[in-house]
Amino acid sequence: xxxxxxxxxxxxxxxxxxxxxxxxxxxxxxxxxxxxxxxxxxxxxxxxxxxxxxxxxxxxxxxxxxxxxxxxxxxxxxxxxxxxxxxxxxxxxxxxxxxxxxxxxxxxxxxxxxxxxxxxxxxxxxxxxxxxxxxxxxxxxxxxxxxxxxxxxxxxxxxxxxxxxxxxxxxxxxxxxxxxxxxxxxxxxxxxxxxxxxxxxxxxxxxxxxxxxxxxxxxxxxxxxxxxxxxxxxxxxxxxxxxxxxxxxxxxxxxxxxxxxxxxxxxxxxxxxxxxxxxxxxxxxxxxxxxxxxxxxxxxxxxxxxxxxxxxxxxxxxxxxxxxxxxxxxxxxxxxxxxxxxxxxxxxxxxxxxxxxxxxxxxxxxxxxxxxxxxxxxxxxxxxxxxxxxxxxxxxxxxxxxxxxxxxxxxxxxxxxxxxxxxxxxxxxxxxxxxxxxxxxxxxxxxxxxxxxxxxxxxxxxxxxxxxxxxxxxxxxxxxxxxxxxxxxxxxxxxxxxxxxxxxxxxxxxxxxxxxxxxxxxxxxxxxxxxxxxxxxxxxxxxxxxxxxxxxxxxxxxxxxxxxx
Numbered sequence: 342x343x344x345x346x347x348x349x350x351x352x353x354x355x356x357x358x359x360x361x362x363x364x365x366x367x368x369x370x371x372x373x374x375x376x377x378x379x380x381x382x383x384x385x386x387x388x389x390x391x392x393x394x395x396x397x398x399x400x401x402x403x404x405x406x407x408x409x410x411x412x413x414x415x416x417x418x419x420x421x422x423x424x425x426x427x428x429x430x431x432x433x434x435x436x437x438x439x440x441x442x443x444x445x446x447x448x449x450x451x452x453x454x455x456x457x458x459x460x461x462x463x464x465x466x467x468x469x470x471x472x473x474x475x476x477x478x479x480x481x482x483x484x485x486x487x488x489x490x491x492x493x494x495x496x497x498x499x500x501x502x503x504x505x506x507x508x509x510x511x512x513x514x515x516x517x518x519x520x521x522x523x524x525x526x527x528x529x530x531x532x533x534x535x536x537x538x539x540x541x542x543x544x545x546x547x548x549x550x551x552x553x554x555x556x557x558x559x560x561x562x563x564x565x566x567x568x569x570x571x572x573x574x575x576x577x578x579x580x581x582x583x584x585x586x587x588x589x590x591x592x593x594x595x596x597x598x599x600x601x602x603x604x605x606x607x608x609x610x611x612x613x614x615x616x617x618x619x620x621x622x623x624x625x626x627x628x629x630x631x632x633x634x635x636x637x638x639x640x641x642x643x644x645x646x647x648x649x650x651x652x653x654x655x656x657x658x659x660x661x662x663x664x665x666x667x668x669x670x671x672x673x674x675x676x677x678x679x680x681x682x683x684x685x686x687x688x689x690x691x692x693x694x695x696x697x698x699x700x701x702x703x704x705x706x707x708x709x710x711x712x713x714x715x716x717x718x719x720x721x722x723x724x725x726x727x728x729x730x731x732x733x734x735x736x737x738x739x740x741x742x743x744x745x746x747x748x749x750x751x752x753x754x755x756x757x758x759x760x761x762x763x764x765x766x767x768x769x770x771x772x773x774x775x776x777x778x779x780x781x782x783x784x785x786x787x788x789x790x791x792x793x794x795x796x797x798x799x800x801x802x803x804x805x806x807x808x809x810x811x812x813x814x815x816x817x818x819x820x821x822x823x824x825x826x827x828x829x830x831x832x833x834x835x836x837x838x839x840x841x842x843x844x845x846x847x848x849x850x851x852x853x854x855x856x857x858x859x860x861x862x863x864x865x866x867x868x869x870x871x872x873x874x875x876x877x878x879x880x881x882x883x884x885x886x887x888x889x890x891x892x893x894x895x896x897x898x899x900x901x902x903x904x905x906x
Contacts, residue, residue, distance in 0.1 A: 373587070385578075388449055391430040391442060392429070392452075395434070397410060400412035438502075459504075474542055477541060489513070495537035529555075542568050546560070633719055644854070740777040742772060742807060744779075747766075747768075762801050765805070785873040785884075801840045806834075811828070812829070832901060838895045841892075
């Protein structure tokens with residue numbers, strides 16, 4: 342059932358809910374006020390305030406119209422000490438809040454930066470909120486660019502009415518400013534490439550980046566130590582400014598620390614408390630998992646059907662059919678990943694929130710844990726599908742493969758310690774560099790190391806070797822690897838060996854097939870080795886796997902050096 346309220350009723354409810362102290366008794370603090378100050382408060386029992394509706398977590402208005410955030414908590418404490426009643430003036434943007442203050446339709450702004458232009462119509466209390474100011478961008482080439490040069494050559498997103506708009510306009514009139522209604526919109530402009538950079542506070546940027554699941558933004562640098570925010574009042578009420586200063590000075594360190602702890606940890610938006618949303622999230626999760634399972638089953642059935650109908654064809658025809666099949670799977674994977682990745686992230690956030698509210702000893706917590714495991718498995722599948730389907734663009738540069746191997750081992754160090762795995766490195770000194778994408782190759786090696794660790798279990802031994810030489814000098818190579826190079830080619834051979842049980846000989850020919858896995862159900866997607874082979878082949882290399890005579894598996898990678906190209 343939907344209820345409609347008149348605006349006057351909404352204002353009354355907001356005022357009552359925000360501040361329940363309309364007739365405060367004489368407290369210790371009130372006793373410190375002068376007769377003149379008490380008389381002023383008696384003559385002005387109601388104070389109208391206009392908050393920025395979209396400046397979380399510093400201040401914002403939630404979907405129920407309630408004022409919240411760091412500034413809201415400070416204002417509530419100050420109002421309690423002064424014994425005043427507060428009425429929220431509804432505004433749609435920060436620019437409108439400033440206009441309300443200029444025309445005296447609002448008496449107080451809870452969080453304002455002191456600027457020259459604003460002093461014409463506002464009086465500022467002592468600062469009470471201090472937050473770092475940062476430069477946010479989606480570009481990776483701005484690390485060394487001077488700040489002045491950025492403003493001359495880049496498009497800068499600023500919030501309309503924000504102090505930075507005023508400062509940049511005065512100091513850098515040539516700056517290309519793009520106005521946004523709020524910080525959330527400004528961040529989205531930068532994420533989508535409408536603007537190059539955005540100037541804002543670190544806590545606000547983190548809040549909206551997390552809320553919108555934005556993954557392509559980074560902090561380039563801190564612009565200045567802090568942004569200081571003050572309560573400001575209409576310029577014809579200096580007494581209120583002085584009273585605010587007194588009340589703020591009376592706040593305890595514990596009260597201030599409690600506000601910082603509450604809001605600097607970026608709590609989840611209020612809509613997570615909606616029971617309907619929680620049930621909907623669980624239903625979506627069930628539907629999503631069903632779709633993924635059905636899709637995987639369909640792909641497996643399709644692969645089996647294709648193989649059964651092509652047994653009599655020549656090898657060339659088999660390769661052509663396989664290529665067509667992978668192209669279809671890639672398109673399907675990209676479509677599925679696009680549709681379900683963001684809902685998965687939302688469901689995971691919801692489960693994290695529910696887990697915090699449900700006692701760990703109860704049965705409900707176990708159910709939440711099972712659901713989180715299911716979400717993680719689904720997310721692993723989606724990431725594998727994305728890696729398998731997306732266009733493989735490489736960032737090629739001279740690369741030391743020994744350094745890539747060492748970096749990859751560091752990233753799995755925790756797993757090696759946890760399973761008591763011994764690592765033996767035999768890396769050739771002065772290994773020639775090759776033109777490669779180190780990040781992509783690191784992904785390959787991490788996948789190989791994790792496969793080996795999981796295969797060995799505890800107390801195993803992982804051997805990693807590298808060597809360089811002519812093809813004819815590198816013995817013990819699979820025949821199909823030799824067929825892709827000439828005898829005079831200069832190559833680098835990397836080998837990863839484990840002491841696990843090895844691979845069933847009947848399944849060795851399938852390990853690089855998409856969705857094929859030897860792991861138990863639910864523990865593998867069957868995409869890791871497929872993606873790894875695709876990455877290696879993009880580097881004009883080869884990858885092969887075989888069982889060792891002494892037990893365990895051995896993976897060999899071959900890459901051509903520049904001298905052998």
